[in-house]
Amino acid sequence: MSEASSAVLAVEVSGIQRQFKGVTVLNDITLSIPRGELFGLLGPSGSGKTTFIKLITGIDRADSGSVRVLGQQMPQLALLARIGYMAQSDALYNELTGRQNLAFFGAMYGLKGQRLQDRIRAVAELVDLEADLNKQTGAYSGGMKRRLSLAISLLHEPELLVLDEPTVGIDPLLRQSIWRELAGLSKQGVTIILTTHVMDEAEKCDRLGLIRGGKLIAADTPEALVQQSGGTTIEEAFIAFGREGGVMA
Template sequence: MPELVEVENLTKKFGHLVALSGLSLCISRGITFGLVGPNGSGKTTLIRILCGLLRPSSGKVSLFGRPAPFPEMRQLIGYMPQLESLYLDLTVEENLLFFASLYGLKGKERKQRISNILELVELEERRKSKVEHLSGGLRQRLSLACALLHSPELLLLDEPTVGVDPELRYSFWGYFSQLAENGSTILISTHYLDEANRCQRVLMLRTGRILAEGSPSEILSNTGEENLELAFLKLSQEAKNVV
């Protein structure tokens, strides 16, 4: 049985810059997979390749057991980009209607999904507000809602909790747990290592290469460190010494 996400020897170059270098990884169905690494380490590039928005320079990607990209994958994936892609002059509801139409949701089902999602991210009361009048955290919630609208099996969330206050971060992780319980697979990039600690598996990236991959406890026992932050710093220092 193939894994939900299989990446083999993936390289992505932008001109002379090597953003990802010979990356291989698998993500099993139903898990929450954390992607961590410093600015410019290749997290967004990897996520954009998985979504089919960028083509790899070489290597293979397969999703749901099929070579990616393939046309139907849009229905199976929910992508929350690092930079919000909302329409500021439209209301919360109008944004959701727009994304619903992209996913082919119609009629009763569309109405029901929008209501459910607004409830999940606690934005019912702001349904008629224009996005330009929402705070940054509320916009993050709406971006997440747009990614979840079509009940995707695989969620690709690029730093969904950046700039989000601790209370909202806590409720975001509540939504993620609910989604995971319902069988979604979640890939989440983050700079917060306490968030990585909540994932079943973690991939640590540095300059487009894998520093470590495993469960948080495996990474801790392999590095002999007491938390993921120290483990990351140690692995990063070791990698620098090798270069």
């Protein structure tokens, strides 16, 4: 891979395969994601979305194929400080307050002093948790925990933000606010990869990958996917590409 290619690509995935107990979860996926792109991965539960992003973040390792992130082969421990990750399951300390959770994870990312306090304030405002920061996290609702997890992933201003179903359980008004922030971050050069099964969210992405049964069946802009499928909506495009076996742009 050339240095010029690595400079403009945030993620380079080539021929990755992943199996669990003899079952193929990801099957020969090749994909490149430019820096600063808001890339969505759309597919039903069990399609391989979560496994795919675990390979990108270095949490898991492919059985075969190559995964490069920000120009480096994964998994790579040194890259963790440059990646923000929000898992599908909230990894929070319920006995701590929201503020203490943010301070703990912020310190892990090397934030301290006034810088840490400023970032806690900024991300809490973004996810509308300012009034609840001193409450024990165990008393948070499911939606509040999702919002706190999102805030944690944004604390250290990562170059690459990887979000697994980030808006599940979040009310529609706050969901709109979060999407405005994600679009703003993308325009500032932050690369964002997120999984979703919500069609109206998929339409907000710069580019969209359709995944089914562990295969990437198509990848292009939402508009192009709809046009290529002959349908009128992303949902119709997903159904059409799945029926045809997939056409890569």
